Amino acid sequence: MHRLLAQARAGRPRAVGRLVSLVEDDDPRLPELVRALAPGSGRAHVVGLTGAPGVGKSTTTTALVTALRAEGLVVGVLAVDPSSPFTGGALLGDRVRMQEHALDRGVFIRSMASRGHLGGLAAATPAALRVLEAAGCDVVLVETVGVGQSEVEVSACADTTCVLMAPGTGDAVQVAKAGLLEVGDVFVVNKADRDGARSLVRDLRTMVSLGSPAEATREPGSPWRPPVVQTVASTGEGVGELLAAVRAHRESQQASGGWQRRRRRRAREEIEALALARVRRRFRTLTGAPLDRLAEEVGDGRLDPYTAAAALLDGAPTREGPRGRSAGGAE
Amino acid sequence: MHRLLAQARAGRPRAVGRLVSLVEDDDPRLPELVRALAPGSGRAHVVGLTGAPGVGKSTTTTALVTALRAEGLVVGVLAVDPSSPFTGGALLGDRVRMQEHALDRGVFIRSMASRGHLGGLAAATPAALRVLEAAGCDVVLVETVGVGQSEVEVSACADTTCVLMAPGTGDAVQVAKAGLLEVGDVFVVNKADRDGARSLVRDLRTMVSLGSPAEATREPGSPWRPPVVQTVASTGEGVGELLAAVRAHRESQQASGGWQRRRRRRAREEIEALALARVRRRFRTLTGAPLDRLAEEVGDGRLDPYTAAAALLDGAPTREGPRGRSAGGAE
Incomplete structure (x- = not known):
């Protein structure tokens, strides 16, 4: 490199x-x-x-x-x-x-x-x-x-x-x-x-x-x-x-x-895109494939996508730490 | 409604x-x-x-x-x-x-x-x-x-x-x-x-x-x-x-x-998009405008965007909880 x-x-x-x-x-x-x-x-x-x-x-x-x-x-x-x-x-x-x-x-x-x-x-x-x-x-x-x-x-x-x-x-x-x-x-x-x-x-x-x-x-x-x-x-x-x-x-x-x-606005967009890419990567590497399970429930009409999104975020914190209040409840 | x-x-x-x-x-x-x-x-x-x-x-x-x-x-x-x-x-x-x-x-x-x-x-x-x-x-x-x-x-x-x-x-x-x-x-x-x-x-x-x-x-x-x-x-x-x-x-x-x-694949994409939108919204409502400050540093060449993205995620956890290990260090 x-x-x-x-x-x-x-x-x-x-x-x-x-x-x-x-x-x-x-x-x-x-x-x-x-x-x-x-x-x-x-x-x-x-x-x-x-x-x-x-x-x-x-x-x-x-x-x-x-x-x-x-x-x-x-x-x-x-x-x-x-x-x-x-x-x-x-x-x-x-x-x-x-x-x-x-x-x-x-x-x-x-x-x-x-x-x-x-x-x-x-x-x-x-x-x-x-x-x-x-x-x-x-x-x-x-x-x-x-x-x-x-x-x-x-x-x-x-x-x-x-x-x-x-x-x-x-x-x-x-x-x-x-x-x-x-x-x-x-x-x-x-x-x-x-x-x-x-x-x-x-x-x-x-x-x-x-x-x-x-x-x-x-x-x-x-x-x-x-x-x-x-x-x-x-x-x-x-x-x-x-x-x-x-x-x-x-x-x-x-x-x-x-x-x-x-240039600062560009930097802002670049930083945000990189941070979101990192979150997305975490979604995809979560153990137990919760995204797949949630998609199944939403696809079959058993769950709404907003609740699913909150559950996904709850399972994929952007930083490590003890489990706290759920993201679903926090918004 | x-x-x-x-x-x-x-x-x-x-x-x-x-x-x-x-x-x-x-x-x-x-x-x-x-x-x-x-x-x-x-x-x-x-x-x-x-x-x-x-x-x-x-x-x-x-x-x-x-x-x-x-x-x-x-x-x-x-x-x-x-x-x-x-x-x-x-x-x-x-x-x-x-x-x-x-x-x-x-x-x-x-x-x-x-x-x-x-x-x-x-x-x-x-x-x-x-x-x-x-x-x-x-x-x-x-x-x-x-x-x-x-x-x-x-x-x-x-x-x-x-x-x-x-x-x-x-x-x-x-x-x-x-x-x-x-x-x-x-x-x-x-x-x-x-x-x-x-x-x-x-x-x-x-x-x-x-x-x-x-x-x-x-x-x-x-x-x-x-x-x-x-x-x-x-x-x-x-x-x-x-x-x-x-x-x-x-x-x-x-x-x-x-x-x-x-349909499940579609649901997967929908859930992911909603979860990411939520993270993005959090970035933008963080107090102290850390995204603007980070963008300034990256725009002026004083900071690289990856370190900035990690810092942004560190300040905007997707769920609430006591500050834990930094996202930057966790990846």
Whole structure:
């Protein structure tokens, strides 16, 4: 483990990949790894890229990598796939477009599925980010594969979240319905050379300026107003402006204190997810399989699930100690 | 509450709607409600409908409602929207296609968002199903809105899961990648009159017969082989065959014991979700806001999240009792 960590710190891609695998699998050595990584972590700017399939997330990611590499920065790409039963390996095979960066020692590309991690995305993503940071990444691009709630969850791991859209892949109302208006720090209309781009930009600007849901969840008192940037990621057009907007967001956040508040909120979610994963693990390793017995009674309609949940907690204290008052009675 | 419950049992739609709202909001009276509903629950056949946007889930649901109503059965429709920040009301407005059933006293239609429920979908959906059962539903159709992991989660609440596809909305490989091959008990190729339907049916049949992932998660020793049914839901074509396949699945499951095993597994997940929600609630109501303090330390890189999680559990025992050995040391 320590050898692996030393190799990852030296920027050896294979070691980085193996450490992310430990995260995916919720390996028993993970706490030790994270403890070793924690001091000094938090240096990299974590940029989330999210949006419906077909908007050009991979192409935009690749274009951003090219731009960042041109400045000599070390870049990590974490493609998070919360819904797939397949692990990273399979997905990596698809990422043909990333091949131009495959041999670059300053780029680390890794896919991650989170099914194996009891703490889910909220626990797995920050741990993987720490690995990429340890490898020296200045910026980590977190790209979500798939859609749905997971998109919103992944954005919670980013310092700056870019919400991507493109003409013909849904309108601004759908973005709002998916809850993405609330999480976007920068909105990107990709494929801006296509029909319908102009009206998409206009609709987005209107919705962002109305901004009621965004105001509620974004840092209170933040002076940041999410811009709408136009790109043609396949040609690189507008990618410089996108990068400038992402950096302007960081500066604004750091000046307002929002940066630190958001990182603390992320830490809060990570801690909670790890604590809950630990409780869940205890449920499953209780002797006498009380969860199975309770499930039988609830499944057959002999017991209600709330009483069963209280009994389960009663049998699985989160810390050791003599049996006291029942959890059922205490609430 | 008891009056509301009595009204719901008498089939009053407004009371049913209000009880589902209690579920959505994780109302403090929910345990009481679920305790009252638990005895005798489990009568209805819960049928999940899942698939990518555009495959015709709503149209298929409507066609199934028509077919079931023709037999005089009482039908519930639960449209679960895990990703939307909007609650049921807003969505119901969209469901123009359902209007033909809106005045039918034998049909209960309700959308449900689950963001308000600390236990998430795993806890909210079974509670909503119990409400619809209490209203007398013989069959409840659970339709997911949106895509992603949530689809797979919702299917976990169904006795029989129908995975829908249509020509032009993605191929069989995408269904496999979304993890839907594993959860399908019946596969439906809707819009079967369109180009590409035949090859879609063929591909699906091949993948289902290969069926390696399905075998792993489906009931061991189950004699059920998921059929591929073709429908044109908008005209009602094939809907009778679909209903027959759904019922054949129930009979096969009941004969093999898979029915009961699956319901117990669902109960297991529900209990666990409720127990974890309770732990989470305790984290958030701890005096002295230790979670905020720990998040600050982890966010600033002064503490690692695993040690923080252990400290959080140490301060928030799941049952009352004198302080014993620390949870951190016990694992």
